[in-house]
Structure formats: C-alpha cells, structure tokens
Amino acid sequence: MDPVYHRLPVVDAGGMELHLPIVDLGSGPPRLCIVAGIHGDEPSPLLLVDRMVLALRERELSAGIRIVAAANIPALLQRARWSSWDDEDMNRIGDGDGGPALTRRLAAAVVAACDGCDVVVNLHNFVMRTPLLAVWPPGQSAGHAERHELLLAALDPHVVWVFGDTPADERIFAGSLDAALERRGCHVLAVEMSDLPEMDEPLLARSVAGLLRVAAQVGCLVDQERAPRRNRVYVHRRLVRAPGAGIFEPIAALGGQVVATDVVGELIPLERPGHRVPILAGDSGWLIQRLARRFVRPGDMIFTVGHPAR
Ligand SMILES: [Zn+2]
The missing domain is CATH 3.40.630.10 (Zn peptidases)
Incomplete structure (x- = not known):
C-alpha cells in the first residue's frame, strides 16, 4: 500500500x-x-x-x-x-x-x-x-x-x-x-x-x-498481530533535576531497583572538576529514566524513580 x-x-x-x-x-x-x-x-x-x-x-x-x-x-x-x-x-x-x-x-x-x-x-x-x-x-x-x-x-x-x-x-x-x-x-x-x-x-x-x-x-490491519504477554509496570514518576551545571556521569543501571542511598550518577561540576557530586536516588523504586552522559544545566531533568501505582 x-x-x-x-x-x-x-x-x-x-x-x-x-x-x-x-x-x-x-x-x-x-x-x-x-x-x-x-x-x-x-x-x-x-x-x-x-x-x-x-x-x-x-x-x-x-x-x-x-x-x-x-x-x-x-x-x-x-x-x-x-x-x-x-x-x-x-x-x-x-x-x-x-x-x-x-x-x-x-x-x-x-x-x-x-x-x-x-x-x-x-x-x-x-x-x-x-x-x-x-x-x-x-x-x-x-x-x-x-x-x-x-x-x-x-x-x-x-x-x-x-x-x-x-x-x-x-x-x-x-x-x-x-x-x-x-x-x-x-x-x-x-x-x-x-x-x-x-x-x-x-x-x-x-x-x-x-x-x-x-x-x-x-481495525486498520487485516492480519491480527498477537500481543506478547509481558509484564508492564504501572508507576507514578518522581523527577530529579540537576543540582548544578556540569557533566552528568551515569552510574546506576536503567530499569533496575534503587534505594534512597544508591548513587544514580555523579555531577562533574563546571567550576570544580575533580570534585564530583554524587546524586542519590532519594527514595526506593525503579530507575525508569536516566540521562546518558550529557552536559546539564541546573534544573535539567536527569532521572526519574518510578513507584508502583497499582
Ligand atoms: Zn514532548
């Protein structure tokens, strides 16, 4: 077609x-x-x-x-x-x-x-x-x-x-x-x-x-595709933003479970290289989104923790 x-x-x-x-x-x-x-x-x-x-x-x-x-x-x-x-x-x-x-x-x-x-x-x-x-x-x-x-x-x-x-x-x-x-x-x-x-x-x-x-x-396709029966997670999402400007270095694996004290990544501050700032998960849940290595400005989105919603 x-x-x-x-x-x-x-x-x-x-x-x-x-x-x-x-x-x-x-x-x-x-x-x-x-x-x-x-x-x-x-x-x-x-x-x-x-x-x-x-x-x-x-x-x-x-x-x-x-x-x-x-x-x-x-x-x-x-x-x-x-x-x-x-x-x-x-x-x-x-x-x-x-x-x-x-x-x-x-x-x-x-x-x-x-x-x-x-x-x-x-x-x-x-x-x-x-x-x-x-x-x-x-x-x-x-x-x-x-x-x-x-x-x-x-x-x-x-x-x-x-x-x-x-x-x-x-x-x-x-x-x-x-x-x-x-x-x-x-x-x-x-x-x-x-x-x-x-x-x-x-x-x-x-x-x-x-x-x-x-x-x-x-109803747009003639042949029906069978949906896989995989688990979906339903979550409320808590967003964590960059505390300052610099390079975000990811550490924690995406999709995994985290607890409050886990280090999700580190910020290499713009003005203080060599003085890395750990960024903690803050609470427990799944790490559902996370930046790759990127330059961030204060307030940029860096990760989200998902909490079960049902
Ligand atoms: Zn959009």
Whole structure:
C-alpha cells in the first residue's frame, strides 16, 4: 500500500505559507492517526513513523491510517520545544482555541487532521534515556480505562506512567492537546521514548511492532498481530533535576531497583572538576529514566524513580 503524501494548509499569517505534512495510507477515512513532532526538540517520533510507513507499505490495510509527520515545523526548525515565534507549547493549548498565534493555528490543524479518527497516538521523546513508555491519563471513565488497557496490551510498553488523579492533575490535563482530541471523540494514547542518540534497534523494533498491533486493534490491519504477554509496570514518576551545571556521569543501571542511598550518577561540576557530586536516588523504586552522559544545566531533568501505582 503506497503512502500518499499531502499537506493541510494552515492559515497564512504574515506572508508565510505554513502547512501540516500528512501521510495517508490505505483507503477510506483514517481510523488511526499517529502524530509526531508536537515538540521541536523531540526528533525520535519522526524516526519511528518512518519505520512505521516502511512496515505498512508491505501490509494490506482494511481502513485508513494517517500520520502527521511533523506537527510543529517552526519548533522543529529551531530544535526547540516550542517556536520562539510565539513561545506557545503545542501540547498545552488544546485545539488552539481559535487563537491567531501560529502554534495555535497549527494545533487547530492537528486537531482537524485527526477529526473522525477512532484512536490518536501522540508520540514524544525525552532527553533522558527512556524505555517505551505510555501514559495513563487522569480522570478516565471506566469504559475509557477498559479501552486504554486494550490499547496498552497491543502497544506493549515497558512502563505505564500513571498520572495523579488530583483536581490539579486533571486541570493540567484538561488544557492539553490530548484532552482537546478526547473531547472530539478520539481516544488518545500518548507515548514517550528515548532521544534520537539512544533510540537503539531493539527499542525501535519494539515500538514499531507495538504500533502495528495498535493499528490491528483499531481495525486498520487485516492480519491480527498477537500481543506478547509481558509484564508492564504501572508507576507514578518522581523527577530529579540537576543540582548544578556540569557533566552528568551515569552510574546506576536503567530499569533496575534503587534505594534512597544508591548513587544514580555523579555531577562533574563546571567550576570544580575533580570534585564530583554524587546524586542519590532519594527514595526506593525503579530507575525508569536516566540521562546518558550529557552536559546539564541546573534544573535539567536527569532521572526519574518510578513507584508502583497499582
Ligand atoms: Zn514532548
């Protein structure tokens, strides 16, 4: 099934032509939409959808699949989370609310591209090394949660990040792009992965296989893929940030269990080489995300500890 490449025009603002690049596969209106590139400093989703298109070319599709290959081109060209043209986070402005800012117009175009789809997969990556990680959003109805479990069983992520269910958590979620899509009747599955240098072949292969099973679950693929029966861990996530500027040297193994006094890594301070600062886990749980060796600024994300959520 050959992909059809086209573009959705986004209202012209200031003499600049902007569009949303779309890849359509299969015939009929799309039932599954996969969105990449909401954040401009997250290139891994583009690699994953490239593999997905290559895999789907070999398949017989029973319903359409749409891929939004690069949702936020201004931010991607700036390699920044959001574009400096308006400093709006595309994941935090719902459907754009009719606003004139370019990021808002693009968000509205993404929502329009997903219109009528049964399921939307929203792909992101962290700078931290991250296994295939799916989000369990707050405030789900029983029916929604049941459907979400089916989609998770198909995707087979290593980790499910369970959001808190407090009114504050629900308020934050309500302003997201995902929530805007949910209000239009799309079931959204948000998925996180590693940054491009750490997207190794096993992680890519697992991610593509998972997306293909999601497509089968949604009814887009003729042949049903059997989902593996692997354990998924459902966790609340506690984030630890760099205490200062310097080079983070990882020590503890990713995915393993840690206790409060375990040293997850060391900071080689910018101003005091030779005086390494140990960074402790702080409490016990699984080390679910961790930076590789990277230069960090104070406050940069360096690791997360997951606590069982169920
Ligand atoms: Zn993101």
